[in-house]
Amino acid sequence: MSDLVTPRPDVSPEMRDALTKILDLVGSVLDEVRNLSAGLVLPELEHATIDEALQLATKRYLEITGRETVLTGGAGTDLRIPDLSICLYRFVLEGLMNSYRHAHGNSHMVRCSFKRGRLFVAVVDIGQRPVLSSKREVQRARLGKVSQKRRVRTFGGRVRYFPRRNGSFVVASLPIGNVD
Numbered sequence: 001m002s003d004l005v006t007p008r009p010d011v012s013p014e015m016r017d018a019l020t021k022i023l024d025l026v027g028s029v030l031d032e033v034r035n036l037s038a039g040l041v042l043p044e045l046e047h048a049t050i051d052e053a054l055q056l057a058t059k060r061y062l063e064i065t066g067r068e069t070v071l072t073g074g075a076g077t078d079l080r081i082p083d084l085s086i087c088l089y090r091f092v093l094e095g096l097m098n099s100y101r102h103a104h105g106n107s108h109m110v111r112c113s114f115k116r117g118r119l120f121v122a123v124v125d126i127g128q129r130p131v132l133s134s135k136r137e138v139q140r141a142r143l144g145k146v147s148q149k150r151r152v153r154t155f156g157g158r159v160r161y162f163p164r165r166n167g168s169f170v171v172a173s174l175p176i177g178n179v180d
Contacts, residue, residue: 044056045082048080048082048089050075050088051075051112053085054074057093058110060093061096064097067100069110070109071111075119087155091148091159092110095148103167103168107126108125109125110122110123118174119174120173121171121172121174124167124168126166128167145161155174157173
């Protein structure tokens with residue numbers, strides 16, 4: 001629908017205005033659904049390890065988009081911290097969906113590693129730089145970044161974004177301590 005609201009010879013200004021109103025309504029409804037579902041948890045995540053949560057996020061991305069994602073690495077341990085698993089599931093799925101939405105043709109991957117007491121999870125897209133076509137998309141992307149940062153900060157972590165000419169990546173770094 002957003003493609004139809006851009007000026008085109010085959011769409012009249014009146015139709016474009018009507019489509020803009022519909023698009024705004026759909027956007028508002030989706031925002032409300034996101035707000036309502038923010039506290040919901042998939043039953044599979046309740047007792048999932050961090051690695052299982054990351055696998056579930058990439059599987060869910062495939063179910064939603066039909067696109068495969070490469071998942072490399074892992075926490076390297078049977079680490080079970082339920083709230084952290086939920087946090088990382090949401091972080092990865094939102095990162096993948098944002099990449100899909102704004103850099104659809106790019107390849108997407110997730111990397112996870114555990115080094116010196118910190119867990120690093122990266123969502124990467126490679127191809128073209130993401131394009132945000134409207135102020136609304138820019139605002140949605142900004143809100144998504146804020147929610148991701150807040151989610152990760154809850155666990156004493158931080159999130160960094162790296163836009164590049166050939167894509168972008170976002171990394172969550174979380175202190176886990178010594179786990180064996």
